[in-house]
Amino acid sequence: MKSTTTRNLLRRRAFLLTLFFLPVALSLQAQMLFSENMTMKIDSSKPIQGTFSAMVNFKTEHEELFEVKTFSNLNILIGSKRVINLMGRFEFTTYGSKVTVNEGDLHAEFRYLLQPSFEVYPYVEAQWAGTRGLIRKVSTGVQARYRPIHTEHSLMFLTTALFYEAEDWKNLSGDTLSPPYGYNRNIRLHLSTSYRHRLSDKWEITATAIHQANPRYYFSRARFGGALDVKFHLSKVVGLRGTYRFIYNPKSVQATMGAMANVDVAYTDLPDFVGRMKLFDTHVYGTFLDGDNIYRRTLTPSGLIVMGNEGKGISERLTPYIDTRLSIPNFSPESRSSESLNVAVATAVVCSEFLRGTYADDVLAKQM
Secondary structure, eight states: OHHHHHHHHHHHHHHHHHHHTOSOOBOSSSOOOOOGGGOOOOOTTOSEEEEEEEEEEEEESSSEEEEEEEEEEEEEEETTTEEEEEEEEEEEEEETTEEEEEEEEEEEEEEEEEETTEEEEEEEEEEEEGGGTEEEEEEEEEEEEEEEEEOSSEEEEEEEEEEEEEEEEEOOSOOTTSOSEEEEEEEEEEEEEEEEEEOSSSEEEEEEEEEEEOGGGTTTTOEEEEEEEEEEESSSSOEEEEEEEEBOOHHHHHHTTTGGGGOOOOOOOHHHHHHHHHTTTOOEEEEEEEEEEGGGSOOOSSOEEEOOBTTTBSOTTTGGGOSEEEEOOOSSTTOOSOOOOOHHHHHHHHHHHHHHHHHHHHHHHHHO
16 A cells, blocks of 8 residues: 555656656757657557647638648567567648748657666667758667656656767858858757556556757757647547647747746748738738838838748748838948848838838827
């Protein structure tokens, strides 16, 4: 009885500890695979076990939208102490003739069970995300994984690893003064914990926290990641999965100098949102290289401002919703060269001009 009580107490503490470390995240430039929360419990009675999920979406808006997303996880048991684990993810999206998302990753590891609760394994993984500038990332290393909790309903992993990574990036900012490509080569230390709990025969929850850093800059330049996965089993072979990832970058937060606390950030499908706003006669502005000079336009007191990606501009899906196309002219009208403004500076200039127009209207109203 005492042993059961102690085990339940440890299980509760481990679950709360994992949830405590969840509100952390990863650098926006650094790519992190959440392979820990996908690790399967080895069933020695099954030489091959795995999962596969896929999503295909096709709809017609202003253009035809086509999406494909897949995820696969495969365990191959070799003998009683060796397992080959293969994981893969693929995402592909087109809008009309333009590819808007093309990314994926592959992960392979050779798990060797030294003891029932302890294993050591080498691994290799690769990623690509061309539409976000990541040409390729390859990393390889050795991990050690320990299971402090392994019961019928609960499973917990503690993992440490030392690995080498190589990243190749393409500059999508449009800044001609910056190098067109960037490279990152690093040796990193990996620490993570993952806790899985089966709430019932159908419900299962997994929480994961990850920390990665160069041993020389262990805290100052660290990556943090957190994930929460919820599964609902419709049957033994079919189920639903909900996944949440936490994103946080210490350098970005520091750079805002406190302004981040005054800004509400929302994630939504922009064409759908802008389309709904236009039902209420909301005027939509967009910034384009061939737009009208913002200083020569009469701006409405309210509306929506759409700012595009620095390298590619406003997407083709959003363009049909734009009522007025604006541009920020060169400082020298006679200059033929294009001045580079990142999207943050351009947003500040555009918002400032809207605010200036509002103040001018207020002054005119007081004079009358």
